[in-house]
Amino acid sequence: MQHPDYEIRRFRAALDGTGEDARADAVTGAWIEAVRRGFHENPPVPGQVERMVGFYRQDDRELTGAYATGTPDGAVDTAVPVATFGTMRHTLNTGAALLPTHQITAVTVRATHRRRGLLRRMMTEDLRRAADAGLAMAALFASEATIYGRFGFGVAVERESLRIDTRRGLSLVGGAGGAGAAGQASADGAGATEFVEREAIADIARAVFARWHAVTPGSMDRQASYPGVIDGTLREEDLEPDTAVRGAAHWAADGVPDGYVTWKFSGWETGPTTVRVRDFVAVTDEAYRALWNLLGSLDLVDVVTWEHASVDEPLRWAVADTRVCAVTEREDSLWLRILDPVAALQARPGGAPGSVRLAVTDDLGIAAGTLDLVSADGRLTAVRVADGVTAGPESEAEVTLSVAALSSAYLGGISVLTLARAGAVDGDPEAVQRLAAILATDRVPQCLTDF
Numbered sequence: 001m002q003h004p005d006y007e008i009r010r011f012r013a014a015l016d017g018t019g020e021d022a023r024a025d026a027v028t029g030a031w032i033e034a035v036r037r038g039f040h041e042n043p044p045v046p047g048q049v050e051r052m053v054g055f056y057r058q059d060d061r062e063l064t065g066a067y068a069t070g071t072p073d074g075a076v077d078t079a080v081p082v083a084t085f086g087t088m089r090h091t092l093n094t095g096a097a098l099l100p101t102h103q104i105t106a107v108t109v110r111a112t113h114r115r116r117g118l119l120r121r122m123m124t125e126d127l128r129r130a131a132d133a134g135l136a137m138a139a140l141f142a143s144e145a146t147i148y149g150r151f152g153f154g155v156a157v158e159r160e161s162l163r164i165d166t167r168r169g170l171s172l173v174g175g176a177g178g179a180g181a182a183g184q185a186s187a188d189g190a191g192a193t194e195f196v197e198r199e200a201i202a203d204i205a206r207a208v209f210a211r212w213h214a215v216t217p218g219s220m221d222r223q224a225s226y227p228g229v230i231d232g233t234l235r236e237e238d239l240e241p242d243t244a245v246r247g248a249a250h251w252a253a254d255g256v257p258d259g260y261v262t263w264k265f266s267g268w269e270t271g272p273t274t275v276r277v278r279d280f281v282a283v284t285d286e287a288y289r290a291l292w293n294l295l296g297s298l299d300l301v302d303v304v305t306w307e308h309a310s311v312d313e314p315l316r317w318a319v320a321d322t323r324v325c326a327v328t329e330r331e332d333s334l335w336l337r338i339l340d341p342v343a344a345l346q347a348r349p350g351g352a353p354g355s356v357r358l359a360v361t362d363d364l365g366i367a368a369g370t371l372d373l374v375s376a377d378g379r380l381t382a383v384r385v386a387d388g389v390t391a392g393p394e395s396e397a398e399v400t401l402s403v404a405a406l407s408s409a410y411l412g413g414i415s416v417l418t419l420a421r422a423g424a425v426d427g428d429p430e431a432v433q434r435l436a437a438i439l440a441t442d443r444v445p446q447c448l449t450d451f
């Protein structure tokens, strides 16, 4: 059979009707169905698609579908897109600013239409449109690490999965170890830790996460459905209530919550008995230690697991026995793609004072150019000196790297020196060292938002 042609359509999610009777309109419903098939998800339960549409609208997501046209024998159902691509905008904490960022999600291509360039076409068009709209940065989470480097994305944040043996408690260094006693003063004395009813978690989570997002490099702000997924009012699989979710919070001495954790118990059927942390956010060190003390104090629980730990997690340095805290996996978390190097670099902090002339290569042409980068007083200034990277001697660069490598180095999570040793950064070693010092940061980035 001859390959069909494809028409790309972009639209917003919409409902037909109002109130209880509202239903996803045909185009939106077909797009969501294509995504579900692409990720091998079960058919939706009644009302689930409509709830998703509500969240998509709150996030102002743009939905892109590729539709097969001109099939000679009409064998392809042209109402359901053969490929999907979703985008929305939230802010990224760069370490110096909250940068509006173009997020890409829900990328699927039907198996019968794969490897014909549909992803390349949607991605290329989308990144150009985002750059034309003035966005300096794009971001995604990758299903496979081999797909997105070719489009200029680099891993900027990594994360670790921890398996913590709590059979003997955690005995946090510097803590009294008794924070698990509900309602009592926390480990460091001033605040208090307490279990929280599910209905109360979302409000606490919203407020605490907003503070955490404002101060944590690598954090992406969260989409509309997030509070419900955290507190169990929206189970991820079907957006139905998940009554197995439990939670606790920590209140500072002034009575304001400064940390929370939610979790699920794995059940009695399998051993060791395990509590799986769903979300752990603490804006003060006191709250951080008190909440880990609480998790370590849960009776009848042998193991606590958490899949969103930083690669520089303080927990292992807070426990007396560092071996109770095992890393079971380390994987890429947030991928970034710089669209406008001048705007993106000026939105991040400067490290050591100094300057360097930098050439950025970009196979898609969006971010390519030669820049003068100056770091002073903790700020970066970037000036474009040439559009290309092969201009005359007056714009010759000291360091050359791809936009993917620069995006990996952007938050300071992946060192320029490490990238240079990997062959991803070219230049005189002294100039590479200077760039590394300019982009160095004092905090490893962490992202607690999946999208």
Ligand SMILES: CC(=O)SCCNC(=O)CCNC(=O)[C@H](O)C(C)(C)COP(=O)(O)OP(=O)(O)OC[C@H]1O[C@@H](n2cnc3c(N)ncnc32)[C@H](O)[C@@H]1OP(=O)(O)O
Pocket: 038, 039, 104, 105, 106, 107, 108, 109, 110, 113, 114, 115, 116, 117, 118, 119, 120, 121, 140, 141, 142, 143, 144, 146, 147, 150
């Ligand atoms: C941000 C997110 O949503 S992550 C989720 C991504 N989606 C999935 O994993 C769902 C299952 N997979 C799919 O739907 C598809 O296979 C996709 C989306 C990964 C790829 O779509 P396709 O239309 O087949 O990709 P397309 O034909 O445009 O290929 C573009 C390039 O990527 C390469 N590529 C595509 N998929 C992969 C892969 N899984 N691994 C490595 N390379 C890949 C192609 O070889 C091609 O390379 P080239 O242009 O440099 O020669």
